[in-house]
Amino acid sequence: MIPSRSFFNTSEVAISTFFLVGIPGMEHAHIWVSIPICFVYLLAILGNCTILFFIKTETSLHEPMYYFLSMLAFSDLGLSISSLPTMLRIFLFNATGISPDACFAQEFFIHGFSAMEASVLLIMSIDRLIAIYSPLRYTSILTSARVIKVGLVFAALCIMLVLPFPFILKRLKFCRKSLLSHSYCLHQDVMKLACSDNKVNVIYGLFVALTSLLYLVCISVSYMLILKIVLGIASHKGRLKALNTCVSHICAVIIFYLPIINLAIVHRFAQHVSPLFNVLMANVLLLVPPMMNPIVYCVKTRQIRVRVLAKLCQKQI
Template structure:
């Protein structure tokens, strides 16, 4: 234990990450799909970034946001998956208190950045379809820089207080986290102090997360209204196809995250290992599926990927 000054605040030197409670005997088997999905995420997002960097003709706002999304996906999956695999393969359950808090901060910050990127991409689609004549005038380089700063700074600012809220908590005896990575409430629940403020602030951050989803839905309501007013059937199909990739990415990200949020708070009859599995999939699956969705549904990205990978 670490003692801080004259206050009765104790921090354990290390935490013990269980992995997936109740499924310890099959950790090795569980690790195989997680490792495979992680490799797909690394390869897919690195390929997307390579294509965007190599092909100057693709330098436009939507691709700019896609590059940010791929970078965020790489960072998010790398923050959590290697630690999971260490637990599954090498029984590396112990994690330093500071390292645990750092992982917690990075996971929540990168998750927030991904949500912000999806809002920015929805705004891009709204502008392109509802105001096509003013698209280049609205999404100028200065606006893109401002949006990028919001994507990075907002999640960091909202995640920083969580570090303070964790460090202020006393930890008496419990140091076993029934999870495969460090997250805010998983750490807070081990405290022998009052975690009411932690819980309230956690719900506040989640509400901001869901607010982003509401903004995305509103933008796509306007997008669909504009699409179905197009006189040409082919034009409507083309516009819907253009938005299809983004909608798929939104669903992949938000469906498991909302399910995880609801099951953690209201699904008390659901086995605990289901909660943890969903929480793991929520961080691992979207980074691997995002480049696949864009590669499959977006013809010009698919063609550029093939060209970049096959040219001499």
């Protein structure tokens, strides 16, 4: 059982354990809730591993678009694995406690892989812009070496962006509250529990949030330019073909950013929204994108779909 909030609010002893939450009011049914959650994690891990396997083993998929897709799959895989331990502990064993150091480490990996996914989505939008704007020079502009360099640069930037989070949380004192709002640790959630000045955390958290917003703005600008180019194509068939190459990426952007925007709006403006809604939205944020991205790309990308189906048929024979 989780102690009541009143205990956390009145205790002046420095805390040594944070407490995560499952689904408020449904603690008795956590074991049943764990079944769909385990299924989602299984789909996410298998789906992203499948994409990584086919891109690595099929030489025909050794192209810039698929390299970027493998980066997206790696980010999704990291995001799933980062949240997996606490989610399963809560829903399978009703174990809600987590040490501060473990919590800080988890929020570093969750924010790191989230930033990496946002970066990859931005790179993929630029990739689609180059492919539509200059299809004949596409492979000469995005060589394998250049793609690897871009990926490494953005990965390094993501690490540097979120690296301060554990350290600026470590300097805070936690002495009155220890009950978090989600099933995993997030920087903005943990810093609210501090009984010391958290102004640095607020400012840096806002900076990271604005960086993510900037990525979304850049993606939107890329698609405005893509739409302008596509509308300039003479044939209707040509316009549809060009837009069709962007559908999977547009779906990935919507799947990733929509829960983030909804959760941010709820946290900022809807103060009296049910805690149940907050928890469900937060779980959707980490569970749905890693599961849906492989499905979207397998369905919409013919080259991957054909190879997956061929492998499945081969096993049946």
